[in-house]
Amino acid sequence: MGAIEVRGLVREFKKGPRAVDNIDLTVAEGEIYGFLGPNGAGKSTTVLMLTTLLPPTAGTATVAGFDIVKQGPQVRASIGAALQEAALDRFLTGREHIKLQGSLHGMKGADLRQRGNDLLERVGLTDAADRKVGGYSGGMKRRLDLALALLHRPRVLFLDEPTTGLDPQSRSALWDEVARLSREDGVTVFLTTQYLEEADALANRVGIIDHGTIVVEGTPDELKAEVGRSSVEIEPHDAARLADLERALAPFGEPMVTRGTRASIRLNEGVGDVAAIVRALDAQGIVVHQLRLREPTLDDVFLEKTGRSLEGSGDNDEDETPSA
């Protein structure tokens, strides 16, 4: 049995959309599962159900072997979660948060102190441990949130967009820690993100969700291989010649969705086509402003499966849980 098993999970809201629509997924023990999708796709609603914060409308799911509806207390004892907003009390210090979190999990005494100190050190907050959280930076809050989620040695860790709003350095440090948790401690990580590079760098497997349904699932390499070939994206110097450009590119591959004033094709022969394309454009007098050769990315996978790009999509469409 996987660490997370989901079958036909549905969440409907009154007067609202079906936020999660009959999804199935399995996450193996010790795996990092990247759950990708734009805002409003159903990622957070799925996490809320799996962490027992929201009951499903239909379907079943087990986390760490426990049913999320019938065995909520056992599920909660087995999981750690760092959700989108680091839920911290600005009047408490980092160490006071550790004490509170420990007490919620029934930890106390020397074990709690030792574990707390270890985790604070691991996330680089030992020096700030006795400062009020109100004075922490965004990155420090996220790191404390992660330490709190790990305090009781959970078997499954839910990270809901853990690096949103973090600077590159903090993001990188968090990635290292998540990878280490899976590699060395065998923790199963369910990671939701809208950052493709995050899923690509961390996840053993990726599920892409859109409009509440999982549109594709597999390892990042499998998914990219499914999309297949390299693509080229060209922006003409004169935007009025975009149609000419698209016609000139047509013999070299399959057209992709045009973005702004740039035309893209998926190359028939791969990188070897580029020289021929440049010659063809030169022959037709199309001056190139920018040419970019791209290997397949998870965004291409998303584009292929949904017809739209994941990057930057739905920025104004928050994945808020409508009230029931």
Added chain:
Amino acid sequence: MSDFLHWLTAVQGIAVRQSSSFFKNPALVLPSLLFPMLFFAAFAGGLSDLNRIPGFDYTPGYTTFQYVFVLFQSSMFGGIFIGFAVARDFENGFARRLMIATPRRSAIMCGYGLAALVRSAVTIIFVTIVALVAGINVLGSPGQIVLLYVLALTSNILGSLWALGIAFRFQTLSVTPLMQIPFFILLFLAPVYVPIELLSGWIRHVADVNPVTFLLEGGRALMAGTTGPIVTAWLVVLIGGIVLGIWSLTGLRAAEKR
């Protein structure tokens, strides 16, 4: 660790966090201490001549008469104010931490309730010190006085349960008036300024069946060392505790389904 000990540790943790957060924030502490003082000064001071009106026969005097009201009022509202804290925790997301990390969620309800009791105990001590300086007369036996304070703290639990039920259901600070207004109405439709015997007309009819009347009259009797509706007062807190306990618990279940 057994399930019960685990639950108890969680209750303690939530209460310590809530109390710690409260006592570190002067903007929360000062009103909770000054608000009852305002009532005490306004009623016991400003209306002290009521002591002389015919029919006012409360032996310990008007200041003591008002002290018992302020005691119950501050205790109840100490409970109600915990609902504000819960609503705030839901609004800023902190409640999610508690909901995810607490295996038995009834610990959340009891943890906040315990924090409300701690707050109220501090307020009661403060009010009592000021009242003693102001010259209240304690005529009840030590046992009666202990019962008085237990009754006052029990009324704190009633306030907490009511406000927690609201906070769990609505999860927003915008409903705080809903937490306070019913208790304000009940308090001010009780014999606050004069004994119930001096009330007449519709207010008397309402006061006769108002549960807070029994708490105040019972409390005043304990303070004066006389007989009064003490048993009825305990029945009020018992029945109120059961009804509001169900209200609060169903609110928690509703919060789990949102």
